[in-house]
Structures are given as C-alpha cells and as structure tokens.
Amino acid sequence: MSSSSVRVWDIFTRLFHWLLVAAIGVAWWSGEQGGEWMSWHLRAGYLVLGLVIFRVIWGFAGSHYARFGQFLRSPASTLGYLKNMLKGRDDAHLGHNPAGGWGVIVLLLLCAVQAGTGLFANDDIFTEGPLAYLVGYDLSIEITRWHKLMFNALLAMIALHVLAVVYHQRFRKEAIVQAMITGKKPVAGELAGVTVNRSREWLLGSTAVLISAAAVWGLISL
Template identity: 60%
Template sequence: MTHQPDTTLPTPVWDLFVRLFHWLLAASILFAWWSGEQGGNWMTWHMRAGYTVLGLILFRLGWGLVGTHYARFKEFIRGPKQTLGYGMKMLRREEHQHAGHNPLGGWMVLVLLLLSAAQAGTGLFANDEIFTEGPLVHLVSYDLSVEITRWHKLIFDGLLIAIGLHLLGVIWHQRLRGEKLIQAMLHGRKPLPEGTTGAGPTPWVRGLLLALGSAALIWALVNLL
C-alpha cells in the first residue's frame, strides 16, 4: 500500500470538462461497439456514436493545450527516460503518486486518443458492402473503402487491447497502491500533500466555446463534404 503523507488535502485535479470527456468517451465507445454488433437500423446510431467520439477527441486535443493545469499535455507527457524510470519503479512498487497522470498513464492517454480518433475516422469512409456507408465514402474508391473498412475493424482490436491495459493500470493503482483514481474522475479531487498545485480555476467560457466549435466542425465534416 502506498504510504500517504501525514498531511493530505482533497486537492482539485480534474476539472468538469476532463471528467465529462472521460465518461462520455467511454460510453460512446461502448455504445458504438454494441450498436455495431446489432447491425440493421442500429447502424445509424453506430455512426452517430462515432461522430460523438470524433467530437470528443477534437475537444480533448484542444483542451490539452488550453485547459486547466493537469489537463494539459505538457504537464503529463514525459520523455522516454522519465517514463522508463517510472515503469521500473512501478515494478518494484516504489513509484510515487502523481497529482495528475503519471508518465505511463500520460502516454496511455495519448494512445487511447489516437486509436479512438483512428477508429472513428476510418468509419467515415467505411461500408459494410450491404446498405450502410460512412458519410465520406464518396470521396474514395470502392476498393479503398473496403480496405479502410478492414482497418476500421483491426484498429478496434488494438483499441480494445489499449482499453484493457488502461483498466489494468487503474486496478493496479486503485487496489494495490491505494490511489483513489476512480473517485477522482468522479468528483475531481485527490488526497494530496498540503501545498500541492491544484488544477486552478476552470475557464468555463473557453471550454464551452471549444466544445461548441468541436461539435460544429464534426457536423460540417459529416454534412458538408
């Protein structure tokens, strides 16, 4: 069990935008998988879930640049040396708790974002060779669309592996190291040493404008091209 400092305070780490993104992305991917398995009329909802994933990813990329302290990529994307060092300490159960994402967790966030974007993005050009086609299928040849559909399925397998590794990491830190990761992603706070930098005030107007802009761009991509 991770030794907790003598004095800890519930410190704001994850702003509401980060938390909503996290749970909406998980729900959208789960629903996209389920609706895709059902087929038929559910494919319309499958595609809508894919559009939602793309909008969420676009928002998170922007929020990683202009969001609160721990939401920014520069705060949690570390170099190879730091990441490897953290991984070695983790194997020895000597890693220390990070307020935001730890180095391995930071890279996993990036991998999940990229795979989710690739999965939803290829869906725009995919077709099931029966009656369902992505909204941008007319921009590529039929043969290329079939090949992209194959990538769409293969990328999902990779996404499932990444999600599984992510869940194992959460279980490791939650159950074996005593870090309240799940609770923090619900209410936004972590018990951290007194004086630890918090997330800071949430720029609500910036976040709302970014969310609206992301949704508008995805709508335009799907409906105007």
C-alpha cells in the same frame, strides 16, 4: 500528517472521460447488432471524433492537469517510472503519471483512427460512412477492413488502461475512479491545488466544445 483533497480534474475532463466510455460502448454494441442499429453506431462514432478533437484542444487550453505539457514526459523519464513501478517504488502523481500520460496519447490516436476510418467505411450491405463517396468503393471496403482490425487494438489498449486503474486503485490505494467522478484527489500534508479561474475555464471549455462540434459537423457535411 493531515490530509486534504486537491482539485485535479475539471468538469470538462471528467465529462470527456465518461462520454468517451459511453460512446465507445454504444459504438461497439450497435456495431455488433448491425441493421438499423448502425445509425446509432454512426452517431457514437461522430461523438468519439468530437471528443477526440475536444481533448486535443483541451490538452493545450484546458486546466493545469489536463494539459499535455503537464503529464507528457520524455521516453527516458517514462522508462525510469516503469522500472520503479516494477520494483514497487513508483511515486504517486496528482495528475497522470508518465506511463499514463503516454497511454492517454495512444488512446486518443486509436480513437481518432477508429472514428476517422469510420467516416469512409462501407459495410457493403446497409450502411456507409458520410465520406465513403470520396474514396470510391474498393478503397472504402479496404478502409472498412482496417476499421474492424483497429478496433481490436483499441480494445487491447482499453484493457491495459483498466488494468492500470485496478493496479493503482487496489494495490497503490489511489482514488483514481473517485477522482474522475468528483474531480478531487486526497493528498497528505498541506499540498495546495493549482489556483483556477473557474469563469475562464468554463468559457474556454464551452468554446472548445463548440469548435469540436462544428468540426465534426463540417466533416460529415462535406
């Protein structure tokens, strides 16, 4: 059979992915350093929040494979996929597979909780979130405790995500990482990609970015 490549991930989805990786990495490292590095911790948190807002918008207005409606499946379908995967009979998917689709949602929720609680957090020494004054000292300290605990859950989900990528990349021979860099996946046969209006995609993506940035700016300026 002949092979070709299909455009799966648009530039905005790819930038979202790698910027989120970088933002979480900077937030983690700067948080561990503390002190003056906490200003970078806050900036990274704002970026995470903005990226989450963007991805929610893009999940409805984005390109075909980025939309929630394309990759979210019913619990029964997802369970069936997982059973087939354990038997080595899971089908390949151009976009997110059913399990990966729900993984995206869980990661987005955890990132939203992490960035959201950070807005109200208070380390009781040097730094406090821009909205900490809205909840008072005692509640701010409690939110800070949850902010730290939930990061462990986020790390666990990230580890699961990495393991899934290794499984598909190494054992299923799917070009997962390459596709998130180039946007394209190799496919067998004459399967054609979804037709895309690139100018409209850039307009929608740019608008989503501006809305997300404005939303974060509005929140931290309350």
